[in-house]
Amino acid sequence: MTVADVTTQDRYPTRRGTGSAFLERTDPVVWPGVSSGPATAAELGEHDRDGFHVVPGLLSPAEVQDYWRELERLTRDPEVRADERTVVEKHSGEVRSLFEVHRTSGPIARLVRDPRVLDRARQILGSDVYVHQSRINYMPGFKGTGFYWHSDFETWHAEDGMPAPRAVSMSIALTDNHPFNGGLMVMPGAHRTYVSCAGRTPGDNYKSSLREQKVGVPAEEDITRLGYEHGIEQFTGSAGSALWFDSNTMHGSGNNITPFPRSNIFIVFNSVHNRPVAPFAARRPRPEFIAARDTAALAR
Secondary structure (H helix, E strand, O other), X not given: OOOOOOOOOOOOOOOOOOOOEEEEOOOOOOOOOOOOOOOOHHHHHHHHHHOEEEEOOOOOHHHHHHHHHHHHHHHHOHHHHHOOOEEEOOOXXXXXXXXXXXXXXXXXXXXXXXXXXXXXXXXXXXXXXEEEEXXXXXEOOOOEOOEEEEEHHXXXXXXXXXXXXXXXXXXXXXXXXXXXXXXXXXXOOHHHEEEEOOOOOOOOOHHHHOOOOOOOOOOHHHHHHHHHHHOOEEOOEOOOOEEEEEOOOEEEEOOEOOOOOEEEEXXXXXXXXXXXXXXXXXXXXXXXXXXXXXXXXOOO
């Protein structure tokens, strides 16, 4: 398929060669359907209001060390480095991201099925879920470059064919997140506004966008308006803390010019009722290791 299924309504159009636009979100943030799990009513309320919530100490210090050793093992493996699932920094050549790690790493395969993780994702999305994307992000000291402001759902909708923002991301810190080492910035409440971006999607856009995203990002005037309306908060905390954020949360991060690295495990859960169709604004879907087409529900 080269265009979205004509029977699938595009309620979130983007990249149509015109200017940007603000569209009102028409879908829930916390979905009904799953009544029990580790998330409290207060956490779910915060997630609904702000588009994100933080779980301090999701992983114990010992677990953090285990995952850090796994990160080091993967980044030092020449076969992993040569794999197309490994993305390196545009200028320094340092490892930036390792994709599909829930399939290549035993510890992370177990993590996505951990009740502390899986059951919270099911609570938020109101259904069984699968992993749409997984990766380890590594932002080394001095050389780590940030991610410009964007909504993940805009990309997943345009390039992967995800119909609705019924997905949630979890970022677990493997290192302490300080205000000064490139921590993730988020705009509370901006998840209820969908920014339809200007331009069109080039062929194989993922090959460059994973290093530096230039297509599917809001214009500076759009970021300015959202920033003044909603403000900006930053995810900080000790290693083992987890940030859960809605797929349409406006977020970004700056460069890391400190000696302190910032690494995290990043897992995207999508509802089994929100299976991708043909891309809405790209000629063909991105590769499976970036955007899964296998939507079998996860089980413990």
